[in-house]
Amino acid sequence: MVQILDVMKKALEGAPMSEADWQRKLFAPTIRRLVKEHGIKFDPNNPIHSDDSLADDVFEAGFELLLETGVYCTDTSRIISYTEQEIKKALRNAPDKLRVGEGRDRKEFVPRKTEDKTPPWCLLGAAGAACSSDKSFLTLVEGYAEIPETNAITTPAITVAGGMRIRPASPLELYGTIRNAVLAREACNRVGRPGIPIMNSLATAESSISLAAALNPRFGMRSSDGYMIGCLDPMRVDFDRLNKVVLALSCGAPIGMDFAPLLGGYSSGPEGTAISDVAHHLMGVLTYQTSYSIPFPLHLQYISNSSREMLWVINAAGQAISKNTHLLSLSLNYTSAGPCTMMCLCETSASVISAIASGLSIESVGVASNKEEDRTTPVEPRVSAEIAHAVAGMKRTNANDLVKELLAKYESKLSSPPLGKTLYECWDPENRKPSKDYQDVIGAYKKEMAALGVELEPEMY
Amino acid sequence: MTNEQMIKTIRDAVLDYNLDAAVDAIKAAIEDKMPPTDIIENALAPSIREIGDKFGRMEVYLPELVLAADIMNACTAMLMPLLAKEGKESRAPVIVAAVQGDIHDIGKNIVASMLIASGFNVIDMGVDVKTSDLVEKTIESKAKIICASALMSSTIGSQKDIIDFLTALGERDKHVVLVGGGPTSKEWADKIGADGWGPDATSAVRLVEEHSGVRGG
Numbered sequence: 001m002v003q004i005l006d007v008m009k010k011a012l013e014g015a016p017m018s019e020a021d022w023q024r025k026l027f028a029p030t031i032r033r034l035v036k037e038h039g040i041k042f043d044p045n046n047p048i049h050s051d052d053s054l055a056d057d058v059f060e061a062g063f064e065l066l067l068e069t070g071v072y073c074t075d076t077s078r079i080i081s082y083t084e085q086e087i088k089k090a091l092r093n094a095p096d097k098l099r100v101g102e103g104r105d106r107k108e109f110v111p112r113k114t115e116d117k118t119p120p121w122c123l124l125g126a127a128g129a130a131c132s133s134d135k136s137f138l139t140l141v142e143g144y145a146e147i148p149e150t151n152a153i154t155t156p157a158i159t160v161a162g163g164m165r166i167r168p169a170s171p172l173e174l175y176g177t178i179r180n181a182v183l184a185r186e187a188c189n190r191v192g193r194p195g196i197p198i199m200n201s202l203a204t205a206e207s208s209i210s211l212a213a214a215l216n217p218r219f220g221m222r223s224s225d226g227y228m229i230g231c232l233d234p235m236r237v238d239f240d241r242l243n244k245v246v247l248a249l250s251c252g253a254p255i256g257m258d259f260a261p262l263l264g265g266y267s268s269g270p271e272g273t274a275i276s277d278v279a280h281h282l283m284g285v286l287t288y289q290t291s292y293s294i295p296f297p298l299h300l301q302y303i304s305n306s307s308r309e310m311l312w313v314i315n316a317a318g319q320a321i322s323k324n325t326h327l328l329s330l331s332l333n334y335t336s337a338g339p340c341t342m343m344c345l346c347e348t349s350a351s352v353i354s355a356i357a358s359g360l361s362i363e364s365v366g367v368a369s370n371k372e373e374d375r376t377t378p379v380e381p382r383v384s385a386e387i388a389h390a391v392a393g394m395k396r397t398n399a400n401d402l403v404k405e406l407l408a409k410y411e412s413k414l415s416s417p418p419l420g421k422t423l424y425e426c427w428d429p430e431n432r433k434p435s436k437d438y439q440d441v442i443g444a445y446k447k448e449m450a451a452l453g454v455e456l457e458p459e460m461y
Numbered sequence: 462m463t464n465e466q467m468i469k470t471i472r473d474a475v476l477d478y479n480l481d482a483a484v485d486a487i488k489a490a491i492e493d494k495m496p497p498t499d500i501i502e503n504a505l506a507p508s509i510r511e512i513g514d515k516f517g518r519m520e521v522y523l524p525e526l527v528l529a530a531d532i533m534n535a536c537t538a539m540l541m542p543l544l545a546k547e548g549k550e551s552r553a554p555v556i557v558a559a560v561q562g563d564i565h566d567i568g569k570n571i572v573a574s575m576l577i578a579s580g581f582n583v584i585d586m587g588v589d590v591k592t593s594d595l596v597e598k599t600i601e602s603k604a605k606i607i608c609a610s611a612l613m614s615s616t617i618g619s620q621k622d623i624i625d626f627l628t629a630l631g632e633r634d635k636h637v638v639l640v641g642g643g644p645t646s647k648e649w650a651d652k653i654g655a656d657g658w659g660p661d662a663t664s665a666v667r668l669v670e671e672h673s674g675v676r677g678g
Contacts (some may be wrong), residue, residue, distance in 0.1 A: 028524035168562030268522040
């Protein structure tokens with residue numbers, strides 16, 4: 001089985017190639033050929049497909065992509081190649097369940113299958129969204145920890161330390177990351193869920209040195225949390241990311257790799273993006289030694305994954321993975337619209353339904369493309385979790401009809417989405433509730449979902 | 462072959478992303494004494510613009526855009542000496558980089574490719590470019606415009622550093638600093654004193670055109 005030192009050996013001794021050549025002359029043309037060879041075709045009328053053979057084709061193409069292109073190491077300018085046997089063995093040996101958290105909140109995260117009634121694992125929160133202050137950080141994480149369906153927390157990222165904007169790999173980033181750890185645990189303690197696992201540990205740690213600093217046990221991180229490492233798209237790695245792998249392995253903690261194949265980028269269209277998504281799942285098990293995967297394919301223009309093509313990508317790659325492997329995978333969704341808008345809630349619902357029907361669990365949610373400070377609230381992940389539980393077990397054909405109804409409500413607005421309101425404009429931290437305006441939006445959303453046949457709890461707060 | 466036929470051959474080669482065919486067609490046009498400005502304005506520019514528009518509509522993707530930029534680079538290299546003989550000045554280069562600390566390259570690559578495809582002489586400094594190196598290269602290459610990309614909230618501070626460095630060297634007024642990337646905004650650009658902000662690659666190209674005098678506005 002490929003271990004981290006084997007990965008290093010491959011990174012040091014693999015075939016040399018320039019990064020530009022690897023991306024342009026190897027990765028992009030290989031994807032294009034595999035789309036043709038496997039006859040994979042995006043069907044806009046069926047963003048959630050029901051074709052098991054398509055799931056197999058997408059999986060095989062993803063497998064072949066990894067086999068043919070390998071993974072590019074930007075620090076050695078060499079290709080980390082894997083044999084067919086190495087990939088198959090890694091898939092066989094990958095964890096088929098994960099116990100994370102402590103005490104009452106120690107739970108088992110298990111893989112799901114297409115149309116599976118098994119409740120999805122709900123990793124809820126901000127997915128690393130920028131957060132301007134300790135106050136807003138605590139408000140958000142307390143809100144996430146209070147959601148009944150929360151199995152694990154995905155925290156925001158702190159952007160300011162000591163009154164200064166954080167700089168990468170600087171003392172400011174180290175202090176920001178330490179505060180990320182301390183405040184996240186404090187927020188969970190405050191609402192009576194001290195054992196809940198933090199599974200995007202740690203969003204503020206862009207560099208490995210920051211992660212290392214914050215792993216001092218006095219700051220509260222545990223080996224029962226999940227350590228997240230971001231993959232360089234497409235299918236690249238550097239020493240700093242491998243350093244994080246070594247750090248997490250040395251703590252005995254499970255590693256999650258998040259990756260964002262870009263529709264419109266080197267993967268080209270929806271078909272290539274789905275293939276790339278699958279290949280990233282596989283390369284993560286080997287290169288990043290992952291226990292769980294966090295795919296978040298994104299549309300290059302919308303920087304979200306709620307468009308018709310992106311729902312197909314989430315679903316096609318998800319079905320490929322859940323039908324052909326036992327990998328633990330959490331689909332992370334991004335909306336274009338912001339909090340306190342109907343569009344945002346419809347977008348997150350569509351992406352979550354697409355993931356759940358395909359057999360994935362969820363990480364939710366990156367709001368308003370996850371790029372504005374404090375433009376996220378505890379409501380959006382809560383709605384996502386509620387809809388995820390409500391549609392578990394739904395037939396793919398029904399899920400397909402449902403997302404088409406949702407698409408009709410927002411598809412035309414994706415290029416100029418409403419940004420909605422900021423955290424404290426629509427969330428009351430004292431009463432731990434959304435504002436009256438937001439409650440009205442939630443009520444209207446639930447009525448619309450009921451009209452589409454999905455009954456949700458009438459009172460959320 | 463008539464001029465119209467030669468122009469069509471070049472355009473077809475570019476739209477087919479065929480570098481060799483485009484180079485051969487340009488060679489033939491040069492041998493046939495077609496003015497280089499005609500080759501650029503009537504053959505290369507319209508076809509490249511068409512590819513850019515297709516990219517904007519997501520009908521083609523980054524690999525095609527990169528191929529188009531490669532073709533434009535190769536063709537421009539052939540035509541530049543002839544333009545110089547005609548007394549046409551080449552445009553000042555545009556510096557494109559992902560700022561210090563930022564290793565995200567796709568947005569920066571798209572902007573660089575679209576600028577090259579639009580006929581700009583681009584110096585792509587890559588990712589995680591040290592601010593002092595970027596400023597040094599800007600001055601040394603006589604570049605007028607800097608496009609600085611940052612994809613993380615922790616790296617946008619490096620965009621401000623570029624402006625601080627230029628100011629400290631007394632060079633601020635000689636250069637246009639354009640910023641972009643996910644966590645940036647018009648407000649951020651205004652706050653740090655940048656000359657422009659673009660939410661996407663298309664607007665970045667438009668800003669460069671405006672500031673280089675190619676387009677009014």
